[in-house]
Amino acid sequence: MPVLRRIVVRDFRNIALQELDFSPNVNCIYGNNGVGKTNLMDAIYYLSMTKSAFNASDKVNFRYGTDSFAIAGTYEMPGGQDARFSVQVENGGEKKVRRDEKVYPKVSDHIGVLPVVMVSPSDSALVSESGEERRRFMNAILSQLDRAYLDAVSQYNRILAQRNRYLKGGSVDELLLDAFDERLSALSDPVFRARAALAEDLEKAVGSYYSRISGGKETVSVAYRSDLQKAPLADLLRESRERDRFLRYTTAGLQRDDFIFGMNGYPIRKYGSQGQQKSFLVALKFSQYDLMSERYGYAPILLLDDLLDKLDLDRIANLLTIVAGNDFGQIFLSDCNKNRLSALVDRITSERCYYEAEGGAFHRTDG
Numbered sequence: 001m002p003v004l005r006r007i008v009v010r011d012f013r014n015i016a017l018q019e020l021d022f023s024p025n026v027n028c029i030y031g032n033n034g035v036g037k038t039n040l041m042d043a044i045y046y047l048s049m050t051k052s053a054f055n056a057s058d059k060v061n062f063r064y065g066t067d068s069f070a071i072a073g074t075y076e077m078p079g080g081q082d083a084r085f086s087v088q089v090e091n092g093g094e095k096k097v098r099r100d101e102k103v104y105p106k107v108s109d110h111i112g113v114l115p116v117v118m119v120s121p122s123d124s125a126l127v128s129e130s131g132e133e134r135r136r137f138m139n140a141i142l143s144q145l146d147r148a149y150l151d152a153v154s155q156y157n158r159i160l161a162q163r164n165r166y167l168k169g170g171s172v173d174e175l176l177l178d179a180f181d182e183r184l185s186a187l188s189d190p191v192f193r194a195r196a197a198l199a200e201d202l203e204k205a206v207g208s209y210y211s212r213i214s215g216g217k218e219t220v221s222v223a224y225r226s227d228l229q230k231a232p233l234a235d236l237l238r239e240s241r242e243r244d245r246f247l248r249y250t251t252a253g254l255q256r257d258d259f260i261f262g263m264n265g266y267p268i269r270k271y272g273s274q275g276q277q278k279s280f281l282v283a284l285k286f287s288q289y290d291l292m293s294e295r296y297g298y299a300p301i302l303l304l305d306d307l308l309d310k311l312d313l314d315r316i317a318n319l320l321t322i323v324a325g326n327d328f329g330q331i332f333l334s335d336c337n338k339n340r341l342s343a344l345v346d347r348i349t350s351e352r353c354y355y356e357a358e359g360g361a362f363h364r365t366d367g
Helices: 037-049 121-128 131-145 149-169 176-215 233-239 240-245 272-297 313-325 336-345
Strands: 003-012 015-021 026-030 066-074 084-088 096-100 116-119 218-225 258-263 303-307 332-337 352-358 361-364
Touching: 003 037, 003 332, 015 037, 026 336, 026 361, 037 066, 037 116, 037 121, 037 303, 037 332, 084 233, 116 272, 121 131, 121 149, 121 272, 131 149, 131 176, 176 218, 176 233, 176 272, 218 272, 240 313, 258 272, 313 361, 332 336, 336 352
Parallel strands: 026 332, 026 352, 116 303, 303 332
Antiparallel strands: 003 015, 003 066, 066 084, 084 096, 218 258, 352 361
């Protein structure tokens, strides 16, 4: 499995320049809120996914007063050899992703090389916000697992955007719409099948994890909802064409897909407490972790950003029992309280390191 041994971060968020070495097992980052803990976690995520876990625009990631940033990491790869990966982003320029100083022909070629799972307080959007957040979650998993899926969903979104721009133009050529629809239909089937299979796989694991975290107090579920469950996309687009022309955008398709999260037969968004929702989201992400570990044959890097936030002591104890009892790979943990971190982590392993964050700088404190 890939293990991040060293990272160099320049001008990313509030981090001016930092070079840090890590333990292959557990790495703890602690400090007050707003000092850079999450920014470091996101830099690690960025090296895997070539984008932030939080911000769609790279401009938001430039340190104040700068117009570029760079992140580089040295990894021990499966088989024992080292490899160096880097991402360089300039304002208005091309994003460059390299492996051992060789630029990838396409940025997307890097996705899946360094598998990663991130758990953070922002995951609450998966429950509280629109289906767009849950589609991003689907894509973040499947894009790392399936190159064909990544290519298909990228092409689908590009052609969908072209079709919507064309509809907004006013005058519509039916033959051109036919061409758009034929291409969208061909791309939709593999994406639909992959998402449906993902929902089935996740539901099997989420219930088990949630029960172990919560002590079996509630029953949870994951269901997939898609227009394509009613009919093939070609039929749906044909039936909605007049509506699309009137509204000037595409009203049927994969862009409306959603995951439905339930608890005891009701939407968890409406009926789950804050602690129940947090427990569900942790169970969901750990299920993602298990699925990716099974598919890759080794564990992804696991980023746990403020994981202990909003969980009561019983649920924290149950969660740590899970972590200690499974074959987890490299883990990064952040929290405001070092004493709480060390009391929990030191029981699991002696192979760990601690960094204190302050003002975008990180100081190792475990000797």
